[in-house]
Amino acid sequence: MKNKKRVLIASSLSCAILLLSAATTQANSAHKDSQDQNKKEHVDKSQQKDKRNVTNKDKNSTVPDDIGKNGKITKRTETVYDEKTNILQNLQFDFIDDPTYDKNVLLVKKQGSIHSNLKFESHKEEKNSNWLKYPSEYHVDFQVKRNRKTEILDQLPKNKISTAKVDSTFSYSSGGKFDSTKGIGRTSSNSYSKTISYNQQNYDTIASGKNNNWHVHWSVIANDLKYGGEVKNRNDELLFYRNTRIATVENPELSFASKYRYPALVRSGFNPEFLTYLSNEKSNEKTQFEVTYTRNQDILKNRPGIHYAPSILEKNKDGQRLIVTYEVDWKNKTVKVVDKYSDDNKPYKEG
Helix, strand or coil: CHHHHHHHHHHHHHHHHHHHHHHHHHHHHHHHHHHHHHHHHHHHHHHHHHHHHHHHHHEEEECCCCCCCCCEEEEEEEEECCCCCCCEEEEEEEEEECCCCEEEEEEEEEEEEEEECCEEEEECCCCCCEEEEEEEEEEEEEEECCCEEEEEECCCCCCCCCCCCEEEEEEEECEEEEEEEEECCCCCCCCCEEEEEEECCEEEECCCCEEEEEEEEEEECCCCCEECCCCEEECCCCCCCCCCCCCECCEEHHHHHCHHHCHHHCCEECCEEEEEEEEECCCCCCCEEEEEEEEEEEEEECCCCCCCCCCEEEEEEEEEEEEEEEEEECCCCCCEEEEEEEECCCCCCCC
C-alpha cells in the first residue's frame, strides 16, 4: 500500500514538473516572439525613417534658418551621371534669401564621384607590353559663363591641403558677411553653415593660383603612394612594380602589385566635396555655370617575366571628363541642366 502511494505521489510530481516546464517554455516562446516583433517593428520604423530622410534629402525644399528675422534657405539638387566616363556630378544649390543684403546669395556644393577606372592592359606590339592605367589626378572646375553680374566671393577648400582627410565649414551671416574655418561646426550663433568633408589619403588638394571672381579650379594630385609595405612617389617608374616570372602578356595584372593593396583613390575613385559662394546683382535674372569633372591617368609600362629592362612612366597620358552646364533662375530660385557632354583622351592641362 505504501509503495502504491509513493508511485502515485511520484507520478503526480512528474506531471506537475512537465506542466510547469511546458508553461515556462510557452511563456519564454511568447516573450521571445514579443521581443522579435518589437525588434522587427523597431527595425521597420528605423528603415521607414531612413527612407523618409532619403526622400526628404532628395526633395527640393524651402526651410527657415537663423540668418535674420525673415531669412530663409531654398535648396535645390541636380544630378548628372555619364556612363561613358563613369563620372557622376551631384550639385547642391542653396539659395539664401537675406532681406538685409542687397544681392542674391548662392552656395554651390560640388559632390558626386569620379570612378578610378583602374585598368590593366596588354599591348603585344610593345616590349613593355603590360600596362597599368591609374588615376594620378582628379580635377573639379567651376566657372560663371559670360556674366559679370554674378561673382564668386569665396571657396572651400583654399590653398594646398595635404592631410588624409579634409574638413572645413563655411558660415554665412545676415548682411552678406561670411567666414570659413577648418573642421566641422558652426562658426557663430547667428549664421547658416555648410560643411565639406572628404578623404584624399596619399593625395594633395591644390586650389589653382589662377582662380578669380568667375572661375575656380581644384586639383587632387597623387603624392607618395602607400601600398602593402611599399611607399613610392608618383614620379617613380617602379611604382606598383612587381618583377615576377609568372607574369605574361596574357596576364598583365601579374606584372604589378595586387590592386587590393592600392590606396582608395587609386583602387576605387574620388568623392569630391568643394564649395563655392556667389553673389548676384538683383537686376540679373539668370546665370549659367559650367562644371567639369576630370580624371587624369598615368600609364606604367612593365615587361613581363624576370628581366632587367627598365619600366616606363608616362604622366597624364590619358584622361576623361564630364562637362555640364547648369542655369540658375534667381527670381524663382530654380536650377536646370541645359547642356552636357563628355569625352575621352582629354586629360586636364593647366594653361
